[in-house]
Amino acid sequence: MNFFVQRSELRDLYDKVAAGERISEADALRLFETKDLNALGAIADLARQKKVGNRASFIINRYINYSNYCILSCQFCSFARKKRDADGFELSIPQMVEKAREALKLGITELHIVGGLHPSLPFSYYVDFLKALKALDSRLQLKCFTAIEILHLAWMAKKTVEQTFMELKAAGLESLTGGGAEIFRKEVRDAIAKGKESAGEYLDVHRTWHKLGGRSTCTMLFGHVESLADRVDHLRQLRALQDETKGFVGFVPLPYQPENNDIPVKTPPTGFDALRTIAVSRIYLDNFDHITAYWVGLGMKLAQVALSYGADDLHGTIIEEHIFRMAGGQAPQLQTEKDMIKAIREVGRTPVQRNTFYEPIKILTDGAPAADEAEPSPGKSKVLEDNLATA
Ligand code: SF4
Numbered sequence: 001m002n003f004f005v006q007r008s009e010l011r012d013l014y015d016k017v018a019a020g021e022r023i024s025e026a027d028a029l030r031l032f033e034t035k036d037l038n039a040l041g042a043i044a045d046l047a048r049q050k051k052v053g054n055r056a057s058f059i060i061n062r063y064i065n066y067s068n069y070c071i072l073s074c075q076f077c078s079f080a081r082k083k084r085d086a087d088g089f090e091l092s093i094p095q096m097v098e099k100a101r102e103a104l105k106l107g108i109t110e111l112h113i114v115g116g117l118h119p120s121l122p123f124s125y126y127v128d129f130l131k132a133l134k135a136l137d138s139r140l141q142l143k144c145f146t147a148i149e150i151l152h153l154a155w156m157a158k159k160t161v162e163q164t165f166m167e168l169k170a171a172g173l174e175s176l177t178g179g180g181a182e183i184f185r186k187e188v189r190d191a192i193a194k195g196k197e198s199a200g201e202y203l204d205v206h207r208t209w210h211k212l213g214g215r216s217t218c219t220m221l222f223g224h225v226e227s228l229a230d231r232v233d234h235l236r237q238l239r240a241l242q243d244e245t246k247g248f249v250g251f252v253p254l255p256y257q258p259e260n261n262d263i264p265v266k267t268p269p270t271g272f273d274a275l276r277t278i279a280v281s282r283i284y285l286d287n288f289d290h291i292t293a294y295w296v297g298l299g300m301k302l303a304q305v306a307l308s309y310g311a312d313d314l315h316g317t318i319i320e321e322h323i324f325r326m327a328g329g330q331a332p333q334l335q336t337e338k339d340m341i342k343a344i345r346e347v348g349r350t351p352v353q354r355n356t357f358y359e360p361i362k363i364l365t366d367g368a369p370a371a372d373e374a375e376p377s378p379g380k381s382k383v384l385e386d387n388l389a390t391a
Contacts, residue, residue: 017043031043060353317336
């Protein structure tokens with residue numbers, strides 16, 4: 001038994017996890033309430049080891065926000081703008097293609113694309129940008145849209161959610177993002193994101209996508225006005241949908257960022273809170289393979305530590321993140337592959353470059369160079385070339 005757990009009040013939960021038993025919501029609340037972060041981390045680390053072994057992953061990707069115009073005004077949001085605002089933007093399809101073309105030279109395998117709920121862009125804009133981006137390289141994976149964007153697109157185009165998905169999928173959509181979950185309990189949702197889709201609608205959009213064979217990630221925005229019981233309730237609903245569809249490939253807890261919004265909480269979650277939330281998520285979400293430490297919100301140093309508290313993924317290289325930065329996030333907009341590999345190796349794990357579905361592209365055993373240390377091939381994605389070579 002782990003040294004930190006031997007005399008801990010959490011020893012019974014360590015035994016449960018070791019025996020492969022599922023923990024209850026009451027257990028999850030106990031874990032959230034403990035001050036014994038070392039014991040909590042040890043239990044999460046055990047759960048992580050049993051699930052994924054010694055690997056920790058990252059993805060080489062690029063974010064593109066196609067527009068920050070939004071018809072809603074969620075209280076916590078620092079990103080959305082109205083048409084009258086000077087710093088509102090919307091990208092043309094050629095502008096998006098240019099950003100993607102540049103990023104392909106850096107070896108990206110995924111584009112992560114979200115935006116606000118735009119008041120007027122036609123459905124054809126979304127279909128056409130997916131097609132144009134896919135035409136750049138058919139192996140480039142397109143992870144796009146939050147659940148509320150899908151509802152908005154369906155509503156604007158007068159289509160069902162299922163029809164909307166089928167048309168976007170035919171154009172190149174491969175994965176749905178997990179954004180917009182916030183906290184599911186209605187009272188908290190009303191306080192931070194009034195007017196946004198309900199928890200039931202968020203889960204229904206993901207359920208529909210999963211039933212069409214799609215895969216997605218899911219999130220939880222923590223550290224604002226919610227209680228610890230609200231976090232447990234949120235995780236409970238995600239675990240239940242995962243039991244039903246098995247369609248989530250990973251869970252990404254997102255620490256709240258306090259600047260430039262209307263929520264009366266002026267500090268981001270502490271390191272203690274971030275680590276315990278990642279740890280409880282790993283232990284409670286026993287039907288999820290992957291828990292991501294989102295370095296954009298945590299900072300790379302804390303994200304690295306989180307690899308010993310249940311996380312097995314550092315997310316992506318990203319390039320040009322807007323949403324967290326406009327809310328005061330201080331992390332840089334890009335992590336190099338080399339930095340991610342170093343962070344993973346330092347904590348004793350084997351780095352794995354993954355694809356959108358958390359499947360390994362490349363396992364970087366000791367001494368293997370990062371793609372950004374290798375000779376680039378002009379105008380081509382090094383990583384995609386490697387994929388082809390190993391296919
Ligand atoms: S969180 Fe999303 S839906 Fe809400 S205001 Fe911001 S961009 Fe719009």
